[in-house]
Amino acid sequence: MRIKRLYQITRTFLHYGLNELIPAKWMPWSVRFARCTLFWIRNKHTDLPPGVRLRLALESLGPVWIKFGQMLSTRRDLLPPDIALELAKLQDKVKPFSGERAQQLIEASLGLTSIHDAFDEFSVTPLASASIAQVHTARLKSDDNDGADVVIKVIRPDIRKAIDADLRLMETLAAVLAKHLPDGRRLKPREVVREYQKTLLDELDLAREAANAIQLRRNFEDSPLLYIPEVYSDYSRHNVMVMERIDGIPVSDIDTLMAMGVDMKKLAERGVEVFFTQVFRDSFFHADMHPGNIFVSRKNPKEPQYLGIDFGIVGTLNREDKRYLAENFLAFFNRDYRKVAELHVDSGWVPAHINVEDFESAIRTVCEPIFNKPLADISFGHVLVNLFNTARRFEMEVQPQLVLLQKTLLYVEGLGRTLYPQLDLWQTAKPFLERWMKEQLGWRAVVRSVREQAPYWAEKMPEMPSLLYDYLQTHKHQVTRQELAAQAMLQVQSTLAWRLWWGLASAGGLISTTLLWVTDQNHWLTLTGAIVTVTSIMMSWRKPAQTR
Numbered sequence: 256m257r258i259k260r261l262y263q264i265t266r267t268f269l270h271y272g273l274n275e276l277i278p279a280k281w282m283p284w285s286v287r288f289a290r291c292t293l294f295w296i297r298n299k300h301t302d303l304p305p306g307v308r309l310r311l312a313l314e315s316l317g318p319v320w321i322k323f324g325q326m327l328s329t330r331r332d333l334l335p336p337d338i339a340l341e342l343a344k345l346q347d348k349v350k351p352f353s354g355e356r357a358q359q360l361i362e363a364s365l366g367l368t369s370i371h372d373a374f375d376e377f378s379v380t381p382l383a384s385a386s387i388a389q390v391h392t393a394r395l396k397s398d399d400n401d402g403a404d405v406v407i408k409v410i411r412p413d414i415r416k417a418i419d420a421d422l423r424l425m426e427t428l429a430a431v432l433a434k435h436l437p438d439g440r441r442l443k444p445r446e447v448v449r450e451y452q453k454t455l456l457d458e459l460d461l462a463r464e465a466a467n468a469i470q471l472r473r474n475f476e477d478s479p480l481l482y483i484p485e486v487y488s489d490y491s492r493h494n495v496m497v498m499e500r501i502d503g504i505p506v507s508d509i510d511t512l513m514a515m516g517v518d519m520k521k522l523a524e525r526g527v528e529v530f531f532t533q534v535f536r537d538s539f540f541h542a543d544m545h546p547g548n549i550f551v552s553r554k555n556p557k558e559p560q561y562l563g564i565d566f567g568i569v570g571t572l573n574r575e576d577k578r579y580l581a582e583n584f585l586a587f588f589n590r591d592y593r594k595v596a597e598l599h600v601d602s603g604w605v606p607a608h609i610n611v612e613d614f615e616s617a618i619r620t621v622c623e624p625i626f627n628k629p630l631a632d633i634s635f636g637h638v639l640v641n642l643f644n645t646a647r648r649f650e651m652e653v654q655p656q657l658v659l660l661q662k663t664l665l666y667v668e669g670l671g672r673t674l675y676p677q678l679d680l681w682q683t684a685k686p687f688l689e690r691w692m693k694e695q696l697g698w699r700a701v702v703r704s705v706r707e708q709a710p711y712w713a714e715k716m717p718e719m720p721s722l723l724y725d726y727l728q729t730h731k732h733q734v735t736r737q738e739l740a741a742q743a744m745l746q747v748q749s750t751l752a753w754r755l756w757w758g759l760a761s762a763g764g765l766i767s768t769t770l771l772w773v774t775d776q777n778h779w780l781t782l783t784g785a786i787v788t789v790t791s792i793m794m795s796w797r798k799p800a801q802t803r
């Protein structure tokens with residue numbers, strides 16, 4: 256089975272001439288030989304540009320490869336821009352599976368005898384169908400949940416087996432590439448595949464998606480900016496998720512938004528605000544913000560509110576990452592490249608042995624041309640891409656959380672500029688970042704930190720006297736132990752010195768006595784020499800007096 260799939264993948268790659276994308280000088284003889292043995296599989300698409308060939312090949316290989324291509328399209332640090340752009344067009348439109356089968360899966364998963372035990376209505380025709388899951392509309396029973404309109408997301412049957420098999424093959428291919436490509440170390444194919452696997456397997460777990468949705472909904476409770484539909488946890492499992500049905504206008508439907516009189520400037524700015532709030536206030540951000548997952552509420556066009564769905568991929572940042580990121584943005588827009596370089600070292604993103612002057616100069620070379628444009632045209636996302644690409648030359652490790660953030664920022668920016676082309680992202684974001692920095696570093700931060708720590712100290716206070724007593728007691732014993740050790744050492748030292756001197760005297764005495772005796776000199780003198788030698792030997796055996 257695995258061999259068959261491997262052959263299928265190889266055939267597709269060769270049909271689309273993907274082997275020709277690897278420069279001949281990089282191709283090891285073993286791969287060239289393997290290519291020759293498959294002489295009957297020809298490149299059938301020589302007329303198409305490489306990016307298009309790669310996209311079509313991935314599309315024909317199915318969901319795992321399509322989603323992999325979608326992920327690669329956001330890794331502009333790894334791919335040339337034309338290929339990245341082409342991969343961004345990958346669509347996972349797939350045939351829906353039967354609605355009856357979906358109904359059976361829901362019944363089995365929720366332990367229902369009939370779907371109507373939990374739902375008054377269930378639409379067998381799917382509302383949407385994607386590579387991993389399918390969505391059906393339904394209505395909850397009126398006596399349970401006020402008969403709320405919901406959607407039921409169901410994972411495709413048997414998808415897990417197919418995904419596991421393809422992921423294993425992908426791992427093998429990545430290992431071959433890492434070994435044989437001269438650029439394999441920099442491109443890190445094994446790490447890229449591993450990161451992708453994690454994202455994909457997370458997306459297969461709807462219990463995880465439900466938890467993400469609940470957290471985001473709590474973070475934006477009563478927010479005029481973003482509404483997250485309610486998840487019905489009682490009806491959600493690992494392969495089924497039931498969620499409030501939303502009725503909004505797709506954010507890509509600009510004509511309808513305009514016709515409804517939506518304030519487009521405000522809508523674009525609110526998108527940026529939602530993103531920065533998620534990143535800097537909550538450290539928890541929706542990381543799959545493509546236009547298909549964002550809608551606009553019909554309720555108040557002058558105060559437009561976003562509606563979000565699809566919470567399979569979320570990103571988190573720790574306090575340090577957030578601070579360094581905010582400082583980086585501020586330093587960058589103040590053109591303080593030295594600070595940008597230092598921040599990368601301080602945060603540990605690049606190793607400490609890097610020469611900061613060289614790094615600063617590399618950042619300047621990349622970033623100065625960006626400032627030739629008006630501020631409103633500068634792309635935050637591309638600033639980050641450029642910055643991280645430069646940093647990678649200075650041994651910056653790939654940081655998955657920052658890659659997700661950079662990808663989301665590119666989406667948010669693209670979306671904002673589609674809605675309102677004059678959107679000045681920096682003007683929208685700067686006050687937000689400055690306020691956040693002030694809160695983190697100013698006196699308010701100290702007060703907050705004290706307030707945050709107060710319960711801890713209140714809890715530990717009663718233990719303080721006994722802890723202090725224990726400390727002093729240990730300290731006292733420690734001092735005594737140290738004194739004894741020092742004394743013992745001094746004693747050893749003086750014994751050694753004593754023995755050295757008397758040893759030297761014995762040796763001298765012995766040599767002189769022997770010479771006197773051999774040369775038959777004065778007997779009295781020889782006898783005196785012998786007495787001095789024996790006395791010295793005896794003295795060197797004796798222990799010296801105790802040192803204090």
Ligand SMILES: Nc1ncnc2c1ncn2[C@@H]1O[C@H](COP(=O)(O)OP(=O)(O)OP(=O)(O)O)[C@@H](O)[C@H]1O
Pocket residue numbers: 347382383384385386387388389390406408484498499500501502547548564565566567
């Ligand atoms: N709460 C909801 N209310 C209304 N429609 C919804 C809701 N959730 C999902 N849908 C519809 O179902 C479609 C697919 O949903 P979702 O994006 O969650 O699935 P997916 O399998 O993760 O798709 P993809 O990965 O391609 O974005 C959405 O584009 C939307 O049209």
